[in-house]
Amino acid sequence: MTTRPAAGTGANPATTPATGPAADRRALASAHPPGTPDPAASGLRADRVSRTAGGTLVLDGVSLTLAPGTVTGLLGPNGSGKSTLLRLLAGVLAPDSGVVTLDGDPLGALGRRTVARRLATVEQQADTQTDLTVADVVRLGRVPHRRAWTPPSAADETAVRSALARTGLADRARQPWRTLSGGERQRVQIARALAQEPRELLLDEPTNHLDIQHQLDLLALVAELRLTAVVALHDLNLAAMHCDRLVVLARGRVVASGTPGEVLTEELIAEVYRVRSVVTRPEPDGPPHIRFLGTVPGPAAAGREA
Structure with missing residues (x-):
């Protein structure tokens, strides 16, 4: 397999010309005036x-640096460590070694409220046993900004209305949560995350159980938000379409990182996923497209859940 620069090494993230929204976001993130702080030195980082979980090494020396305003896709087979890495980035889990930092400060040294005002997460599925409206669910995103037992402020309600509008849910504000489809619920969860007014957004396989239209709509929405986003995905074509950079994990290690065109090669897909494929570019400057041909004999690259 061709060696790829590991995440966080400071390698140039784009070595091939590209156009479109993803390329525009990469250009914005990489351009900063001389004498100003390098954006790569701030934000959310894993070093x-x-x-280890249950005596098994789940993540092994993973580093990740996120360019502000870009979407990074986490790829890898089941058990490769994607969900565990997201939980470390969110502060839900603490690393056994290494450190996750937010603007240079170790995440573990920051209060949960401080972290929640900066980071928002969207899980694979969310449910509630309480009869809530769409607006009620989105208001939960304002909890980090309010004192206990205080009613929502004017600023809280403004943030909720903005989040509903940005996700196309303004006309659903009073609709009961339980009446929504799976795709609509995921959109509400993104609105709840936006109401937190985060700078970083972490999503763990948000397209699971969604039909094709809702998968495309949801990832297009994430790409349009202009937040620093990390999204764990299984679908390589969706990742190629909507992510600026990709980080591929196998057995808890980073085995490739870079732009979709750099990372998604037939060689890597065969080695990591044990699948034969043909990778093409339908448009010269567009994302790669993967057509799967069948499995490759031999053991999978990862075989445990994480």
């Missing part, structure tokens, strides 16, 4: 983090 050689490792994590």
